[in-house]
Amino acid sequence: MTDQGTIWLTQEAYDKLRAELDDLKGPKRQEIIEKIASARDEGDLKENSGYHAAKEDQGKQEARIRQLEDMLRRAEVGETPPDDGVVEPGMVVTIDFGGGDTEKFLLGARENLSEGDTLDVYSPESAMGAAINGKSKGDEVTYTAPNGKELTVTVVDAEPYKA
Template sequence: MTQSEHDTIWLTQETHDKLKAELEHLSGPVRQEIIERISSARDEGDLKENGGYHAAKDEQGKVEARIRQIQEMLRVAQVGETPPDDGIVEPGMKVTYRFVDDEETETFLLGHREMEDGTIPVFSPQSPLGAAIMGAHRGDTVSYQAPNGKQLHVEIVDAVPFTG
C-alpha cells in the first residue's frame, strides 16, 4: 500500500519527540500499572459489581486506543524541515485568511492537532478549510463547503512557515 500525500501528517521534530515519549510512557509504565490494577481487582472476587475492575478496564481501552493512534501518526508522519517561504499553503505553514467581504483576518497552523500548544489554533489538512486551501497561493480566493452545507469563500492573506 502506498502512502498518499493526503495521509501524511506534518510534525515538527519537537512534536514528533513528544509523541514518541508519550508512546513509550503509555506502552511501559502506564500499561503495566493498569495491568496490575486489573489483576488486583480480579483477586477481589466477583467482577460484576467490582467498580475498580471496570474502571481499570475502561482506562485500559482508552490507553490502548491512544497507543494505536500515536503509532499510526508516527507511521505516516513527515518530520520536518520547515516548508519553503514561498506563499504556497501546505502543512507546516502559518496561514492567515479572511472571509470574502470581511475585513477581519484569522490565523492558524495547517498541521495536526498534536501540534497545538495553546498559542495558535491548528487545522488539519483534511478539514474542509484545510483541504480547500492546500496548494493555494498568497492572494488566492478559494471556496469550500462548511460542515453545515454553506458555501464559504476565503482569501489567503498570507502563508509563512511556522517557526514555533
C-alpha cells in the first residue's frame, strides 16, 4: 500500500484513523506485549498456542499500524465538497453505463464511509474515477478500462456523501 497516490479524507475520517493509530501504538501494543510475556512464562514455546496466537495478533496489529501510518502520510484532508453536481472526491456519484444500467458509489476512500455503510468506493485515481472527476450531471465520458475496453458512461448524479 505504499507509494500510492493521495487519499482524500474528511477531517472526521482523518481524526478517526489518527485515534485508531494512537490506540494501536499505545494501549493495544502494550496489551499484546503483556500477552506475549504472560504466554512466554507458561513454558515451552514450541507447543504454547497462547504464545503463537499472541505473536500472530502482534503481526496483524503491526501491519495495521504501518497501513494507517502510510494512509495518514498520504492523506489530503478536505471539507465535504459543495452540493453543486460536480464530481470530485467525497461525492456519491451515480453513473449510467447506457440503457439504464446505473451504478452508485463514493468517489474517494473507503475510510470516509460510516461504519456499516456498504456503498461501493472508487478511487479518484482509478480509470473511471479519473475520467469522471470534474465532470457534471449529464456529462458523457469515454475512458479505457483496465481490461483495455473503451467504456462510455454518463454522470447521472453527484452529491456530497453524508455519513
